[in-house]
Amino acid sequence: MGVLSSNLKPSFLGLLKFLNNMNWFIVFFSLINISVCIYEDQIGKFDWRQTYVGRIKFAQFDTVSTAKKIIVATEENVLAALNLKTGQVVWRHVFETASTGNIQLLHVGEKVTTVTGSNPYLVRGWDSNTGVLIWEWSLTVQNDLTEYSQWWVQNNMLVHVLPVFGSHIEVTMYNLLTGSNRGASSMLPAIWTNERCILTAPHYTCISGPLESQLLLSIDVTSNAVKIISKPLTDYVDIQQTVSVNLRPLGGNSIIPGFVLGNDKIVFIRDNNFEKSKVQLGDKSASATVVDGANGHILVQTWMDDVTGFTLTADSVSTGKEVTDIYCSDKTLNIPKPELLAVMCTRTSREQNACRLLINAADDAVHLMQQGGRALWAREEALSRARAVEFVELPVSDTDAALESEFDQKEGSVWSAFARRLLTQYQQLQNLIRSLQGESAVQKTPSSLVRDYFNLHRIIVIVTDAGKIFGIDNLSGEILWRRYEAGLSAQSASVFTRRSARTPPHHAHLSVVATQRDTGNGFILSLNPITGELIDEGKLILNVRLLQCMMLHVPDSEKLHALVLLDEKENVLVLPSSAAPLVEDVYMYVAEKDTAKVQGYSLRFDGKGVRAQRTWAARLGGAGAARVAATATRSRLEHVRAPGRALADRSVLYKYSNPNLVLFVVERLDPLYKEEVVAVALDVVSGALAGAAAHRRARALPLAAHADNCFVYLYRSEKHRRLELATMELYEGKERWLEPGVPFSSLESNQVPIVEHQAFILPATPTAAAFTITERSLTDRHVLLGLSSGAVVELPWAYLEARRDESLPVAAPELPLPADATLNYNRTLQRVSALHAAPAGLESTSLVLVTGLDLFYTRVAPSKTFDLLKDDFDYYLITIVLSALIVATYSTKYFASRKMLKQAWK
Numbered sequence: 001m002g003v004l005s006s007n008l009k010p011s012f013l014g015l016l017k018f019l020n021n022m023n024w025f026i027v028f029f030s031l032i033n034i035s036v037c038i039y040e041d042q043i044g045k046f047d048w049r050q051t052y053v054g055r056i057k058f059a060q061f062d063t064v065s066t067a068k069k070i071i072v073a074t075e076e077n078v079l080a081a082l083n084l085k086t087g088q089v090v091w092r093h094v095f096e097t098a099s100t101g102n103i104q105l106l107h108v109g110e111k112v113t114t115v116t117g118s119n120p121y122l123v124r125g126w127d128s129n130t131g132v133l134i135w136e137w138s139l140t141v142q143n144d145l146t147e148y149s150q151w152w153v154q155n156n157m158l159v160h161v162l163p164v165f166g167s168h169i170e171v172t173m174y175n176l177l178t179g180s181n182r183g184a185s186s187m188l189p190a191i192w193t194n195e196r197c198i199l200t201a202p203h204y205t206c207i208s209g210p211l212e213s214q215l216l217l218s219i220d221v222t223s224n225a226v227k228i229i230s231k232p233l234t235d236y237v238d239i240q241q242t243v244s245v246n247l248r249p250l251g252g253n254s255i256i257p258g259f260v261l262g263n264d265k266i267v268f269i270r271d272n273n274f275e276k277s278k279v280q281l282g283d284k285s286a287s288a289t290v291v292d293g294a295n296g297h298i299l300v301q302t303w304m305d306d307v308t309g310f311t312l313t314a315d316s317v318s319t320g321k322e323v324t325d326i327y328c329s330d331k332t333l334n335i336p337k338p339e340l341l342a343v344m345c346t347r348t349s350r351e352q353n354a355c356r357l358l359i360n361a362a363d364d365a366v367h368l369m370q371q372g373g374r375a376l377w378a379r380e381e382a383l384s385r386a387r388a389v390e391f392v393e394l395p396v397s398d399t400d401a402a403l404e405s406e407f408d409q410k411e412g413s414v415w416s417a418f419a420r421r422l423l424t425q426y427q428q429l430q431n432l433i434r435s436l437q438g439e440s441a442v443q444k445t446p447s448s449l450v451r452d453y454f455n456l457h458r459i460i461v462i463v464t465d466a467g468k469i470f471g472i473d474n475l476s477g478e479i480l481w482r483r484y485e486a487g488l489s490a491q492s493a494s495v496f497t498r499r500s501a502r503t504p505p506h507h508a509h510l511s512v513v514a515t516q517r518d519t520g521n522g523f524i525l526s527l528n529p530i531t532g533e534l535i536d537e538g539k540l541i542l543n544v545r546l547l548q549c550m551m552l553h554v555p556d557s558e559k560l561h562a563l564v565l566l567d568e569k570e571n572v573l574v575l576p577s578s579a580a581p582l583v584e585d586v587y588m589y590v591a592e593k594d595t596a597k598v599q600g601y602s603l604r605f606d607g608k609g610v611r612a613q614r615t616w617a618a619r620l621g622g623a624g625a626a627r628v629a630a631t632a633t634r635s636r637l638e639h640v641r642a643p644g645r646a647l648a649d650r651s652v653l654y655k656y657s658n659p660n661l662v663l664f665v666v667e668r669l670d671p672l673y674k675e676e677v678v679a680v681a682l683d684v685v686s687g688a689l690a691g692a693a694a695h696r697r698a699r700a701l702p703l704a705a706h707a708d709n710c711f712v713y714l715y716r717s718e719k720h721r722r723l724e725l726a727t728m729e730l731y732e733g734k735e736r737w738l739e740p741g742v743p744f745s746s747l748e749s750n751q752v753p754i755v756e757h758q759a760f761i762l763p764a765t766p767t768a769a770a771f772t773i774t775e776r777s778l779t780d781r782h783v784l785l786g787l788s789s790g791a792v793v794e795l796p797w798a799y800l801e802a803r804r805d806e807s808l809p810v811a812a813p814e815l816p817l818p819a820d821a822t823l824n825y826n827r828t829l830q831r832v833s834a835l836h837a838a839p840a841g842l843e844s845t846s847l848v849l850v851t852g853l854d855l856f857y858t859r860v861a862p863s864k865t866f867d868l869l870k871d872d873f874d875y876y877l878i879t880i881v882l883s884a885l886i887v888a889t890y891s892t893k894y895f896a897s898r899k900m901l902k903q904a905w906k
Contacts, residue, residue, distance in 0.1 A: 047858035091131030252289030278320030328373025391838035455841030481532030616687030626668035786832030
């Protein structure tokens with residue numbers, strides 16, 4: 001027994017020690033919070049995020065690391081790595097939006113090297129697998145001209161070329177890792193340099209000389225022995241073309257220095273001499289590059305025209321023969337103005353070319369293709385620059401449309417109505433049988449999308465800066481349709497839903513009002529938002545510039561709301577023209593941003609046409625210099641059903657719900673206080689001032705929002721060195737000015753509302769602001785703020801109300817930004833530019849889309865989901881309980897009757 005106990009004692013002590021160590025592990029893992037702000041099972045259920053990088057500026061294939069990637073640098077100052085197979089973002093770095101974040105150079109070797117900034121420059125080295133910063137050093141160049149500076153990497157040296165036109169070329173080399181200069185800058189004499197020069201590393205090439213004897217000159221700026229290559233320009237082009245001939249370098253990281261001369265000539269630089277290519281450009285707009293193929297160097301070029309569509313060709317540089325296994329001509333591929341960003345070709349076992357081509361398009365889409373024109377994937381980078389957004393309702397199903405059309409038809413006899421009823425019932429019976437058999441009655445196509453019961457399913461129409469329009473499913477984020485208009489400039493685009501999908505048999509109608517890219521004239525595009533096809537007017541280009549556009553509130557006989565346009569000559573155009581008689585007592589305003597001058601117009605139909613008469617004018621900035629920093633109007637989707645708010649003493653404070661109010665945030669110069677911000681609430685029908693607030697020694701932010709009787713705007717206080725959020729509320733008082741049911745009129749109202757305003761400290765930097773919108777505006781109102789940190793915060797209006805009472809929280813000078821108020825929880829959004837809200841069929845729910853470099857969609861419930869069951873509601877349990885109660889009720893009734901019968905027989 002003693003021997004047995006002595007053998008077990010060490011094992012027992014080791015077990016206790018092991019359990020003690022496990023306790024520390026249990027405590028450590030219990031401190032880790034897996035979910036942030038929302039339940040873990042709700043992530044991605046009602047929201048989605050799409051990550052973009054912007055229009056690609058430089059791109060190179062990463063052939064060094066094991067995980068094949070494409071390293072890209074974009075015009076949005078973004079450095080990123082894209083997965084070669086899927087196109088998804090592997091890692092991404094977003095630099096500054098100003099010139100300090102502009103990417104001047106991208107070089108991919110063992111490490112990724114970038115040059116960013118605008119004197120001083122930052123030279124950084126990145127790990128291509130993880131995107132981790134490895135080294136960084138700054139560089140300041142004297143007498144630098146950023147637009148003419150050229151950079152490239154050669155033999156682990158960073159080369160900087162700065163031309164001084166008509167004098168010399170300054171060349172400086174730096175150690176890539178340390179930034180140490182190899183020596184003094186080289187001054188290469190080159191009096192022939194001018195603005196018609198390009199860099200095809202390491203050669204700097206220009207066209208110089210008098211018109212009758214122009215020369216093609218080039219110099220190797222890194223060679224120890226300076227030698228200028230000079231050839232008459234007439235050796236390559238006709239003498240008639242020498243005046244307008246231009247140079248452009250070969251794209252796609254060409255392995256042979258060369259350039260395109262004119263519109264069709266390709267010239268290489270070899271052995272300090274110009275060499276004509278045996279292959280010419282297939283089209284004057286073609287993009288060309290030289291890559292290493294299976295049997296030597298090949299010249300790859302691509303273009304697109306209306307006849308052949310997308311064309312991809314390849315020719316041998318040495319022989320000029322066509323490489324047939326790369327050729328592609330496809331009319332179905334829509335890649336406008338294709339540009340070769342990077343091309344990589346490898347040799348297969350059969351001595352053939354296996355190529356990957358990264359192609360940029362004019363619509364900001366980037367495509368990865370194989371030889372033969374097979375598209376592997378595409379990224380719609382135009383969505384990183386959204387300008388206008390509209391939520392469009394889906395049409396009802398065929399069965400519901402048949403029911404609505406049945407009740408709309410007033411003509412006919414009783415027997416025809418009875419026949420329509422039988423036909424509708426037969427269609428419903430067919431749908432029921434199909435659903436029981438497991439067949440879907442609705443196919444997943446854009447033309448057959450139907451509205452759900454709570455109207456949560458919508459199509460989001462987005463107009464981008466590139467002129468491309470998208471229709472996106474709000475539940476999944478899938479792109480349903482896309483349309484590219486090269487002449488559309490979306491800088492000040494507006495989107496109007498002129499007819500919703502609620503009006504069968506009429507289709508939905510949406511119009512995009514913008515300007516033409518080249519001329520600045522009016523550009524109107526009418527399309528079906530469900531399918532993306534042009535309808536009615538289609539594409540309409542006006543010969544005048546538009547000052548203002550609005551949608552007529554009265555529909556015509558086809559339930560279509562007309563567009564009322566005011567041009568720069570104060571002429572009025574109504575689309576369609578048949579709706580001109582409906583323009584009665586319509587008012588419009590025009591605001592000049594640079595002068596803060598606002599004018600009001602009255603529009604009336606005089607029997608021949610619609611005439612505009614100027615009724616009032618105001619200078620919001622006074623006599624001095626001023627500008628409008630931001631404006632805020634009430635959303636067309638907002639319908640207010642709550643005329644007032646209940647106070648603590650059970651009285652009602654009625655709101656000043658004027659639908660014609662517009663908030664102007666004006667920044668003006670004050671001789672005493674320097675900058676001054678003035679917020680003006682103006683009735684744009686009568687020109688009456690409803691409320692105003694002034695903030696001295698402040699600079700306005702271009703952010704403002706308006707909902708019902710509430711305004712929000714932001715400014716930077718130079719006096720206190722902080723950001724402040726100001727609110728303004730307008731009230732009628734405790735007695736209503738109008739009887740219930742009487743519509744508000746700006747021309748008949750002479751009373752001045754009560755103005756309440758307050759300012760709060762905002763401990764963050766906002767980039768976007770908006771109000772939540774619900775179906776009837778009965779729920780609480782929240783303010784949505786997009787922050788520079790990548791978070792979207794939801795603030796209850798109770799914290800921002802200027803009027804305080806006992807039912808509201810105690811007013812605090814600094815607004816709280818709790819972590820659980822972040823809508824996007826741990827999904828950081830880069831460069832939030834705008835917030836768009838729309839009501840759903842549920843009064844408690846508001847749909848929110850966040851645009852910027854990323855897209856994010858979600859739902860918010862300001863007053864919680866009081867009209868919807870919870871996600872974790874146990875339907876099985878409640879069914880079992882109700883069934884048990886029903887059985888118990890009837891059982892009790894049965895036994896009670898038996899008991900009463902027995903008692904009666906006694």
